[in-house]
Amino acid sequence: MRAAVYYGPNKVEIADVPEPSPGPGTVKVKVGYNGICGTDLHEYYAGPIFFPTEPHPLTHAQVPLVMGHEFSGVITDIGSRVTGWSEGDRVAIEPIYKCGHCPACKAGNYNICAQIGFHGLMSDGGMAEYTVVPADMLHKLPDNVSMQLGALVEPMSVAYHAATLGETKPGDTAMVFGAGPIGIGLWFALRGKGIDDAFVVEPSATRRASIEALGARTLDPAALDVPAFIADHTEGRGADAVFDAAGVTPAVETALACVGARRPMVSVAIYEKPLTTPLLNLVMNESRIQGSLCYTSADFQAVIALMAQDAYDTTGWVESIAIDDVIDEGFEALHAGAKMKVLVDPTI
Template identity: 30%
Template sequence: MKALVKERPEPGIVYRDVPEPPLKPGQVIVHVRACGISGSEVSRYRWTNAYHAGRAKDMTQLLPRIMGHEFSGTIAALGPGVSGVSEGDPVVVQSVIGCGRCDSCDAGLPNHCGRRVTIGVHADGGFAEYCAVPAANVYPVPPGVSLENVALLQPFAIAAYALEVGSVRPGDRIGVWGVGAIGVSIIQQALIGGATVEFAVGRDPARLGAARSLGVQHIISASTMDAPLRLLELFGKQKLDAIFEVSGHTPAINSALTLLKKRGRVVLIGNLREPFHADLLQAIMDQINILSVRTYSLSAWRRALALIPRVQGQRGAMPVERVPLAQGVRAFERAAAGEGVKFVLEP
């Protein structure tokens, strides 16, 4: 079969023939139909000093590897001992496999399991025609939801978890820094939950346009204005309930500490590009909650899957470009060049 392979610890990725995956007990073979390119994969494609300085998990010992952890497809084959799914079923893959025997796994948080295996990182993933995964990691696609849309469930699940951690309630006034797939998903779900999204900060005009079309009150382009200053002008101090930081820029946190009400919440999701410096005394006086999110809990994943039909008509709001897997190398080049769309590869 054909696959995109990260072969060596250097920039690049290769499209080539690989053997089809063997079918083991407890596993299913997924015929991959759509697999999103994530930001972490673009970093691994680039393999620059920034990739290592960013403390992203070094994959050197795991190469060669078929990446791809945001994917959907149909069940092509069932391994021994698998029940509850049938050949041909449309499914979406939850890519984190916990050990099942630790405190984190007991709590439904395989994202924190010390022995977790991530499909597309520690095991071959979805940038291929076929992928073998544990049957427990495939979830049926809700009726009426396309395989292309459900492939992007992971950022939607991260958003669901972030909103849970940020305790967002109906009537809350929130803001979002960063309008990639996660930021847009936070906006969509916050609005469904009855919050008001007061602002979104971003750089890419297409993505900011997507945020505007969803109903964000104030769209702020960080490329054309001083975003923290503009936010202070718009809202004044101590006005908002929760702010979500998905951009990786520390000035967003400093800004949030000023804008948040007493006992407000700032939720950190983006991988920060530099150390964060602040005088936190005022934040302590105001009892600001500084929270963080790493990927998603299993309950957030299930909640996101249940919610995705509600935004099916809106998913076009997130600029997505579908590209044949055979042209995946070019898609990685374009993503690495910073083109403002989410690429979905179709084997």
């Protein structure tokens, strides 16, 4: 079968590899679509970061490995000791490997497991025609949720988890910094939670146009004093929650200047450079920075339910490519900012 195999920085090969077979507790999935994630870009250009160069403690795998942790598919074969699933079931995959016994896992917060692993980073993943996954990673897709949307459940769950940590309620004012895929997902999640008064702050005219076409209200930080606007808009109260999906110092500084007293800035970005942001406003307002990592099963179920209600729209920001085009039309186009979100179709 065809697969995108990661060897190291700037070395991913589209190769023929053996087709896997399910073992006990696992199922074989014919992949529908696999999304290229920002993490995949980091690994391609600067890795290995998360790809293990020694056997991972949970998966026992190491590079070279098949990439891909954002994917949907159809079950084609079922291993022993698997119940509740049938061949032909359409599924999205929650790709977390967890130890089950660390303090975080025992508390139910397995998304911050001390030994966390990901299918497609610490094991062979979904950027292939087939992959084998543990049955506890499966989430059934309703008939009216497409395979393309199914491949977006994982990144949209990252955003939904962050939106939940913001503790917003209908009538609140929320702000999203960054209109990349996670920023778009945050806007969808906030809308799904009944937050109508939300603004997306984005300096790129192209990205602003993409999310405006979906119905979002945007602010251009190069043309507007964003904190002054929000202060006026909220009659001095400030935003009830701000979300950083940009990961750069100017966005964080502006976000902290906008957040209301005793309200959170939820950080769901990866910071490639150290932040040197003054925290005086944070102290004076008793506001806080809240980290957000991954998702849990509840986030997956919430996103799938919203998708079944047509709450997500891929128009203008998602496109599909063939697996042979992963480098040029995938990694390089995304890295150059020429595309927003790319789904790999391993069948073409």
